[in-house]
Amino acid sequence: MDVDLHLQGEDLSTNNENLYTNxxxxxxxxxxxxxxxxxxxxxxxxxxxxxxxxxxxxxxxxxxxxxxxxxxxxxxxxxxxxxxxxxxxxxxxxxxxxxxxxxxPPQWFINFFNDPNVGILALKREIVSLDAPFENRQNQRLEAFENRQNQRLDARLEAFENRQNQRTDAIIESLHSINQKLNRQEYRYHRMNNIQMRSLGKSIDVVPYLNGQEPDFDLPQIHSIEDIENLTKDQCTRYLDGYGIRYGPNETIKLKERLRNAVGLESLGDNEFPLSGFR
CATH class of the missing domain: 1.20.5 (Single alpha-helices involved in coiled-coils or other helix-helix interfaces)
Known part of the structure; x- marks a missing residue:
């Protein structure tokens, strides 16, 4: 009876589902x-x-x-x-x-006091052994000095050769420029001489190219206006190239007129000569 009353006083509800979970x-x-x-x-x-x-x-x-x-x-x-x-x-x-x-102390020093004769021999060997590295060092220094001197000499020779080559190139270029000027002067001289000869009614001389060389051997020589008239177009343009005369690709009679003036055929008769096209 008391147990039942005690149980009735406590909440023993089993609705708690986590009570027995573990x-x-x-x-x-x-x-x-x-x-x-x-x-x-x-x-x-x-x-x-x-x-x-x-x-x-x-x-x-x-x-x-x-x-x-x-x-x-x-x-x-x-x-x-x-x-x-x-x-x-x-x-x-x-x-x-x-x-x-x-x-x-070194061994030679000890030997010298123990036995002077043996000590002297040991001292000599010690000196020789010391001289050998010294001689080697001297040889190495001399060899290094010789190498440095050779390098300096080679550098100086190379610099001298470079300066000489530059001077030679400058001289050659200067001579080339002088040669070009002389060739132009020679061309002008021959042209002016031909103009003077035509004023006297004489035939003209062959005019050298601007490079100083004579016209190609296979080209007909020009001594009169008729010689220009008989040239082919290829021969005419080769002459103009040699004299440094510019021309157009479609020119015909104009090519002959340019060549006529280039060689000094400028007399009245030369200018009135009826040039024709190329054959």
């Missing part, structure tokens, strides 16, 4: 009675204790691993420190040995 895989009670609730409670406690045990065990194992790792690190540090000390001792040993050797 992540431990424990099934909820099939019914809400003493047997099922006791079974569920015991299973829940057992599963919880097992999970807690596994968690603590994992923590302990991780702790042991950290301790083991730290122990290995400490042992490694200890080994490195011991190795460093041993290397320092070995280094100090060699330093002391080297300083001891440096403080001792």
């Amino acid at each position: 992540e431990l895989g424990i099934p909820p009670p099939r019914q809400e009675n003493i047997t099922e609730l006791s079974r569920y409670l015991n299973d829940l406690r057992t599963a919880f204790n097992e999970k807690s045990y596994l968690f603590k065990r994992s923590e302990l194992e991780q702790g042991f691993e950290r301790i083991a790792l730290r122990t290995r690190e400490m042992n490694s540090e200890k080994d490195y420190l011991e190795q460093i000390k041993l290397v320092e001792r070995r280094l100090n040993h060699y330093k002391n040995a080297e300083e001891s050797n440096n403080n001792q």
